Amino acid sequence: MKSTSNTPATDRRLRNKMSFSQTVSNSLTMAYRGLLKIRRTPEQLFDVTLQPIIFTLMFTYIFGGAISGNVQSYLPVIIPGILVQTVITTSIVTGVQLREDMDKGVFDRFKSLPIARIAPLSGALLADTIRYTIATVLTFTMGYIMGYRPDGGLGHVAIAALLVIVCAWSISWIFAFFGVIARTASSVQGISMIVLFPLTFLSNAFVPAETLPKLLQWFVKINPISHLVTAVRDLSNSGTIGWDLTISLIGAAVIVAIFAPLTVRAYMRRT
Amino acid sequence: MSNNQGKKLLAVNGDWAVEACGLVKSFGTNRAVDGVDLKVPTGSIYGVLGPNGAGKTTTIRMLATLLRADEGSARIFGYDVVKEAQIVRQLIGVTGQYASVDESLSATENLVIFSQLLGLGRSAAKRKAAELLEEFGLTEAAKRPLKNFSGGMRRRLDLAASLIAQPPLIFLDEPTTGLDPRTRNQMWETIRRLVKEGSTVLLTTQYLQEADELADRIAVIDHGRVVAEGTVNELKASVGTSSLYLGIKNLQDLQAARQIVERVLNVGSSVSTEDGKIIAPMADADRVTDLLIAIRGAGIQLAELSVQKPTLDEVFLTITGHGVQEDASKASDKSQKEGVGRG
Structure with a gap:
């Protein structure tokens, strides 16, 4: 502003389209904003730190004896299951926070800036992968403390962790969509729980599918969450990569392909 | 240039x-x-x-x-x-x-993020933020x-x-x-x-x-x-002319004075409720001389005389027909007054 005069509108180089690199750079900046916000309000990490610890302890000792005979042999079953359940539940918060964020005036500025329309959304979702990472690391750590020794080795456990984070990020687009269309943050929480609760519990996360009634078995087998859980079990317990991993990744890609454009459209329309 | x-x-x-x-x-x-x-x-x-x-x-x-x-x-x-x-x-x-x-976020963080979104690099964004904070007197509060x-x-x-x-x-x-x-x-x-x-x-x-x-x-x-x-x-x-304000010393003469004003200036007049002044549009300043002579001739004593240009408030009232203030009573009171005063 110390320069005395402005460039007139007619002398500016203007473009009506956003380039891909600009979109990426805008999204990264918005993700940086998300990280700054997490640093400023660390209390919003409560859920991702406490939930893995409490749930892992609770479910392992409640179900361990009944399902696998003892806690030790239940750990390879429950740790991948609880990991998927916890991380995906965490992704609901993305939608809730997005809703809260959008109610603030700063989103008006984002809309009036010449930036990629998707950036405020993709940035927020990207920043939230830090939450999934925290939840993942804590769940595996809890399992280790309780005596879980995955046979797949550290490398495969890391791949499994990455898979869960990627899938949670994809699923968070669903909740981001709810976040954009819902009127209040608490309704986002409500709708998301209704969707997620059956999905995570009607899966093979906690119990073997074979023990279930026929109709439930059918659902559990097509439930994408089951495939994700199986993929994580394969990776961490035996170090194998199977069909389930492919299905999980395809599912994740399909969710993003459907919900990312939907969310951006709804976000643009909302005023 | x-x-x-x-x-x-x-x-x-x-x-x-x-x-x-x-x-x-x-x-x-x-x-x-x-x-x-x-x-x-x-x-x-x-x-x-x-x-x-x-x-x-x-x-x-x-x-x-x-x-x-x-x-x-x-x-x-x-x-x-x-x-x-x-x-x-x-x-x-x-x-x-x-x-x-x-x-x-802090003031600096806000400006850095907006600058980066607008395509500035990290160091350029920081410079820009510092520059703007300085210019708007916010440097001391930058980190709060x-x-x-x-x-x-x-x-x-x-x-x-x-x-x-x-x-x-x-x-x-x-x-x-x-x-x-x-x-x-x-x-x-x-x-x-x-x-x-x-x-x-x-x-x-x-x-x-x-x-x-x-x-x-x-x-x-x-x-x-x-x-x-x-x-x-x-x-x-567009609202028109300036207004003439006349304060009458003896309020008993008010009606008589109003009649003189209306007759000599050939316009409608109004009386402000707060201070009992006669208000009349003043299209032709020359006629004010006639008016003053006529008032003295009638033996009415003036306490005050002033001329006011229309304010934007009056413009607004005249155009919209209602007041700008949310204070409804005041607004309606005023528009009533203006309505009569300006015919």
Whole structure:
């Protein structure tokens, strides 16, 4: 502003389209904003730190004896299951926070800036992968403390962790969509729980599918969450990569392909 | 160079910063904006004046690509706000009624993020942020979280954020609402400087004084429509003449004096309720001499005599038929008075 005069509108180089690199750079900046916000309000990490610890302890000792005979042999079953359940539940918060964020005036500025329309959304979702990472690391750590020794080795456990984070990020687009269309943050929480609760519990996360009634078995087998859980079990317990991993990744890609454009459209329309 | 001259010329040739034509926006059954036409010449300060709920903010939001109009079209420097929205966004800065900055971050972090979004590199963004904070007197508060900012500081930061890209057109939605007089004057200075540096400013305000003070041209907007448009002087002239105020020493003579005023000036008159003064439009100053002679001839003693030019308040009242103040009793009282006084 110390320069005395402005460039007139007619002398500016203007473009009506956003380039891909600009979109990426805008999204990264918005993700940086998300990280700054997490640093400023660390209390919003409560859920991702406490939930893995409490749930892992609770479910392992409640179900361990009944399902696998003892806690030790239940750990390879429950740790991948609880990991998927916890991380995906965490992704609901993305939608809730997005809703809260959008109610603030700063989103008006984002809309009036010449930036990629998707950036405020993709940035927020990207920043939230830090939450999934925290939840993942804590769940595996809890399992280790309780005596879980995955046979797949550290490398495969890391791949499994990455898979869960990627899938949670994809699923968070669903909740981001709810976040954009819902009127209040608490309704986002409500709708998301209704969707997620059956999905995570009607899966093979906690119990073997074979023990279930026929109709439930059918659902559990097509439930994408089951495939994700199986993929994580394969990776961490035996170090194998199977069909389930492919299905999980395809599912994740399909969710993003459907919900990312939907969310951006709804976000643009909302005023 | 002769930047200013060039701009004036262009403006005459029809180079408009803003051209809006028949903008309509309804929320449910409420037509918040009901056919607004606006033309803002490049390089000027344009005031949109109107009471709460007149449609000012909605109009600005449509022009700033934040809201899509139901009907009508708008161009910013010739670019369509719908079809070429992304270009328009490169040419505008928007400062809303409510500070659009991030509450949970510090002033510096806010400006750095906005700068980076606008394509500056990390170090350039930091430099820009420091520069703007310095300019708006926020350097000391730069690292503090915004929660502890006063309303004035927040507004200044908000304006600073709008100026990062040095946009040629700046929208200011009620930039001084809620500010104390000192901060308000600072804001006015800043706005004037922006225009000097080559920007066009479109501001909305509820304050006539503000429009009077800053704006080159004014559109008066009421119930979603532009009810009057012109320079401050044109608008004042449209209300007509100055008013003659006569204070009568002995209130018993009031009716007699009124009759004389109406007979000699050949106009209608009114009596202000607060201080019992006779108010009459003064079209021809020469006749006042006749009036004074006639009053002395009738043996009526005057306590006070004054002439007042119409204020923008009166302009507003005359045009819209109701007061600007939310204080309804005061407003209706005044419009009654004006109504009689101006026939």
